Amino acid sequence: MLVIGVDAATWDVIKPNLDRLKTFKKLMQEGVHKTIRLKQKPWSPEVWCSMFTGLKPEEHGHHDYVVDGKIVKREDIKAEFIWDILDKAGFKVRALNVPFVVPPYNFKVSFTPPGNGVPVEIHELIEEIKAVTDKALEILVNDKPDLFIVVYTALDKLSHFYWGDPLLVKFYEMIDNAISKLIPYDNEIIIISDHGFCDYDKAPIRTLPKKTPKGEIKGDHHPDAILIMKNVDCDINQPTDLFYCIKRRFLGE
Numbered sequence: 001m002l003v004i005g006v007d008a009a010t011w012d013v014i015k016p017n018l019d020r021l022k023t024f025k026k027l028m029q030e031g032v033h034k035t036i037r038l039k040q041k042p043w044s045p046e047v048w049c050s051m052f053t054g055l056k057p058e059e060h061g062h063h064d065y066v067v068d069g070k071i072v073k074r075e076d077i078k079a080e081f082i083w084d085i086l087d088k089a090g091f092k093v094r095a096l097n098v099p100f101v102v103p104p105y106n107f108k109v110s111f112t113p114p115g116n117g118v119p120v121e122i123h124e125l126i127e128e129i130k131a132v133t134d135k136a137l138e139i140l141v142n143d144k145p146d147l148f149i150v151v152y153t154a155l156d157k158l159s160h161f162y163w164g165d166p167l168l169v170k171f172y173e174m175i176d177n178a179i180s181k182l183i184p185y186d187n188e189i190i191i192i193s194d195h196g197f198c199d200y201d202k203a204p205i206r207t208l209p210k211k212t213p214k215g216e217i218k219g220d221h222h223p224d225a226i227l228i229m230k231n232v233d234c235d236i237n238q239p240t241d242l243f244y245c246i247k248r249r250f251l252g253e
């Protein structure tokens, strides 16, 4: 099974640009797709943590990348993740660049992300997409994992500053192209985002102030996330459901 996370991906950009996003289009036609309307806050560290622990934020207790001036690490989170559980059960699991912590978390993968895992400049974001894709291909070809989880983080950072800008669609195209390289290696595919995006002024939650040292914020997080599934028989309505979907696939009920 191949799980591709696309941080901040929204139908509001994908659907009007399907002529350019050919892999999204193909997967939407071949599989099923829907909107996940989050009940939990559309806040990246909490949502990614919920997806892979099956726990709500109040249950996993992980709320932010930095707490009291200290970077939160995997070890600080008192929860079992899906890769821990399946690894113990004897499955070969790999996880690459999962952004519930910074730098993003890797399981049984050694990977140093560009920009130390917090890329902000455009060139760093482009390098990150390339580096993650190269590493993902290396894992798929050499390790042939039973479950591979990989997350692209660039759209979240980019959408804050470039919401409504043609550059954002270019980045969706880069990710579409990256996905096209990974999907030939698996039949069971899930593509999921941790939240969507919208105009800053319409955002139900503000994760950044309107003005930052790096410029004015144009967009912010929206509770509508995306889901595409191909050859996967699951009912995913909230981030926590992804954990149970994967667990059932490998361990049964």
Ligand SMILES: [Zn+2]
Pocket (backbone or CB within 6 Å): 007, 008, 043, 044, 156, 194, 195
């Ligand atoms: Zn996010």
